[in-house]
Amino acid sequence: MALLAGGAMAQSGGQSGDWRTVAPENLWVIDTAKGRILVELEPRAAPNHVERIRTLTNQGFYDGLKFHRVIPNFMAQTGDPQGTGAGGSELPDLKGEFTFRRGRDSGFAPVENSGPGLRGIMGSIPVVTQPDAQMFVTADFKTSAQGLFCPGVAGMARAGSPDSANSQFYLMMGQNDNLNGAYTVFGRVVQGLDVVSALKA
Template identity: 50%
Template sequence: MMRAPIAALAVLLAFGAAQAAPKGAAPKVAAPKASDWRTPAADTVVVIDTTRGRIVLELIPEVAPAHVARFQELTREGVYDGRTFFRVIDRFMAQTGDPDDTGEGSTKKPNLKAEFTFRRDAKTPFAVVAAPAGTEVGLLRSLPVVSQAATWSDATPDKKVSAWGTYCPGVVGEARDEAPDSANSQFFLMRQPYPSLDKRYTAFGRVLSGLEVVLAIKTGEPVAKPQDAMLKVRLLSDIPVAERPTVRVVDTASAWFKGEVARKRASRGADFSVCDIDLPAEVK
């Protein structure tokens, strides 16, 4: 049986839960300037038109190349068109991508080997926002990531350190069976933070736009008579130019992003987490 992340985890950690900032602590933030934006590669942007509205994802090949390649392949083959959200748990995630729409199906393609962690070095476009207890936390493009501190690379043969996607709202993860290497086609979109999934399920992307659509999907385990579905799933690069939306997202190397991190850290204090950072994106 193909399964989403185990629902009966002991505790839903309050990781990145919103709290009111101290009065007067958060001044009005200026809008990003033209130089603060980046345009994602068109073959890493996924446009999902659903019964609830449009969701736009960014895939992150550096963290899970095989999972990204499989997602792109299945998207281009039309496997995801018409697939229902058959398992949706409030304060957790929404699962889809099963060709049988039951939670037990898969494609005829071979299962994927787990990519729970990846290796990074100084060339990896990783923007550090915090460095607690020998680790570094930040964003790799749009994906929240936890990593060993870069200084550890001095002691590793490949001069790299281990890192992994962390499960903030909007993160895209691959569903699997009990065996670590049993992922195939099913995936899930996070509705809430759930760091207990870190290094247990492969994270390979994040919602840039449409998280409100994910939150509007009917819940159920399984969903009774699921009607919420992905009507059409396309890579941005495959959409005809005349109807192709333009997509841009704030660059984590930008001055605006650095200022936003400083503002959030000041307002959240000791409770700050990478899940507190809202990365602005525009889809037109």
């Protein structure tokens, strides 16, 4: 796995024909036996988790690790040097970043306004958030938001404690609302979702 110095294109959350360039520092390349996966990291949603991914990638920690847990139509998980799901890096565990503060400059594109919260896209990740009008009554002029677990989302795996994420992560193949607000979303696949779906343990 590597952080790519070049750029890539990702579809914007707005109109279907809108494309934008992914910032090179946020483009994560995962090469597998099935093909290449490009993930756009989203430091605004999970700065500490994104920094951990960058650090471990630059150290070569993920090189040669297999996807040890693959559940069809759900997710594919890797990041354990033991290959059992019990291992991690020597770095300290991370505090969960299940929610984040979203400002007006976040580039949020609303998609749906049904149920609790406003759903849309920020960068490439799907989020649910309070409406912008709520920003006028908060001290920091921001609203609360959280990532949503649907196909292509990159999330950080953890043990039972909410603050136990370390090195393991998973790429979603399907939607799972039970993970929303309980696990950290740190990015989303912008190319290679077909590769994710083809992964085997």
